[in-house]
Amino acid sequence: MAKHKISRKSTRIDMTAMCDVAFLLLSFFVMTATAKQPEPKPVDTPASTVIDKLPEDGVAVITVGDSAVFFTIPRNIRRGTLERVADLKGVGFTEEDYKKFDGLEGFGVPLSKLKSLLTLKGEARNAPGIQQGIPYDSVNDQLGMWVEQAREANKQFLNDKIASGDTKVKFKDLDIAIKGDAKESYPTIKRVIDILQKQHKNRFFLVTGLRNEDF
């Protein structure tokens, strides 16, 4: 009797534990993954062999593609930046506008059209033709203004934190990265660099892609 029972033992492995672990890891990765935000201007960055990673947060990104310029402000100072810009230029924004701007990843419209951009739904904002780029010519240098106000907002944000007794925070100027399209002509990039240099922002990052080994 006993012999028969042993021979009938199933060869199946119990996968319950494996399944548990797999889903635990899966939920971990899903939660930690930062969803890729849709960009108003997808650009093809040039490749380089430098493998330094861009700092994860606290970086303002200037995207340059097809001679149009877009600006992405870090989330923690987004509201502060818009408040400063609104004060400076005398444009009124409602509380709802501020909330919407907080969720706006990158934008590329002149200040006069920002309000109408904010009224659009998320998907419609990135439709082609809606965002034509921030003006950055010498007469109407709105890009310079945004960068300057973002730096000011960052300064205030960090100073407030330090003043509130947070000893972990160290003062650091806002990092700025230029994300240019590989085919972008040099004068456009030069103009953006000049705008930064005018504000004595001489150190910044250039966003690049990975180059294969045999270069």
Added chain:
Amino acid sequence: MAELNTGGGGGDGKKVRSKKSNPGVDLTAMVDLAFLLITFFMLTTTLSKPQSMPLAMPDKTEDVSDPSDMKIPEDRMMTILIGKDNKLIWYMGQFATPRMAPTEAAYGKDGIRKIILQNTKYAKQHADKPDEGLIVNIKASDKSTYKNLIDILDEMAINKVQLYAIGDITTFEIDLLKEKGLY
């Protein structure tokens, strides 16, 4: 745990015996799927972080002190002029009196990299101190692209050039590029 309890309550002795081989739910496909998704999320999260190249530009102060009192080590100074169609010209020393005449070169390991390495050796020979190396002045013309600039900056990183800067191109240098048909 994952075995499905199908012993449906009451019933006579015969029925219970026929269901003795306990039908477990097959989790293989589920685990397969879970691991596939894990792989996907792992790869996408780490690979999507963009790379970056730090760049420091010289400070642009309005009142530049007289450039004549700045001694330029001509033997260590290399200038790269970036023209159109992915081509470039390089020379050593000053533009009016070059140590090495302007020469056309291509990008990549067989082009500009070899030249930079040669010039680094040359600069080391002419250096006053052992820690001094090549100085490269990168001058991009209006006809060049952003990719060209990144390629040259990348060469600087590959060859570990001691000092490099991005400068403004002069009209004489543009004329030179025009002469060579690169503008």
